[in-house]
Amino acid sequence: MGDQISTQAPTLSNLLRELLDHGALEALLFSVLLLGGLSILYYTVRTGVPPMPSHPSARRAAFRLIPDSFAPAAIYELGCGWGGIAFELAARYPQARVVAIELSPLPWLVCHIRRLFQRRPNLEIRRADFLKSDLSDADLVFCYLMVAPMRGLERKLSGDLQPGALVITSTFALPGWTADGMEAVPESMNAQIYRYRVPG
Numbered sequence: 243m244g245d246q247i248s249t250q251a252p253t254l255s256n257l258l259r260e261l262l263d264h265g266a267l268e269a270l271l272f273s274v275l276l277l278g279g280l281s282i283l284y285y286t287v288r289t290g291v292p293p294m295p296s297h298p299s300a301r302r303a304a305f306r307l308i309p310d311s312f313a314p315a316a317i318y319e320l321g322c323g324w325g326g327i328a329f330e331l332a333a334r335y336p337q338a339r340v341v342a343i344e345l346s347p348l349p350w351l352v353c354h355i356r357r358l359f360q361r362r363p364n365l366e367i368r369r370a371d372f373l374k375s376d377l378s379d380a381d382l383v384f385c386y387l388m389v390a391p392m393r394g395l396e397r398k399l400s401g402d403l404q405p406g407a408l409v410i411t412s413t414f415a416l417p418g419w420t421a422d423g424m425e426a427v428p429e430s431m432n433a434q435i436y437r438y439r440v441p442g
Contacts, residue, residue: 285346290390293323293349296412297430301327304384304410305334307423307437312408314338314381320372320395321345321387325353331384332362338381340365343372377402386412393417405442410435 286292317340322328328342344350350369396416413433423437
């Protein structure tokens with residue numbers, strides 16, 4: 243009668259069996275990619291922030307908002323993702339301790355692998371929830387998050403930061419703070435970069 247076409251959805255065990263028929267390496271690669279994708283999805287839902295890299299123009303605008311005379315001793319990037327800004331901060335401020343905080347394990351691991359090729363002795367890559375981290379020694383804080391976490395971050399920064407500390411946020415403003423510097427980035431859907439200074 244010829245081959246019959248199955249209309250049943252493939253089960254995970256059948257899918258893995260087919261992959262193993264093609265070879266263990268393909269099955270391993272698929273499993274790693276699947277777990278990595280599920281991990282990113284889980285932590286995006288949990289934190290409300292996907293690990294999105296900053297647009298190069300937005301990154302340049304953020305660095306322009308740092309005064310030339312500013313010499314931070316401790317810099318934090320909150321939700322550092324794949325590490326683009328954190329690595330550049332560590333290169334630009336070699337005298338400063340730069341702490342990159344990321345909760346999602348895959349981007350955190352990528353940052354550690356990246357450091358094997360881009361040596362940054364002053365860069366600490368920390369897997370943690372920045373809302374539960376001590377930020378009290380920060381002179382400069384960077385973040386590129388989403389709308390949802392900004393209110394909680396605002397409370398955290400208000401409680402932790404010392405007078406005179408700078409905060410730079412990309413795209414999403416701190417709702418209760420007044421920025422003392424701002425720059426639009428037309429190349430990145432006209433995103434705004436905000437600079438805040440802790441009063442006192």
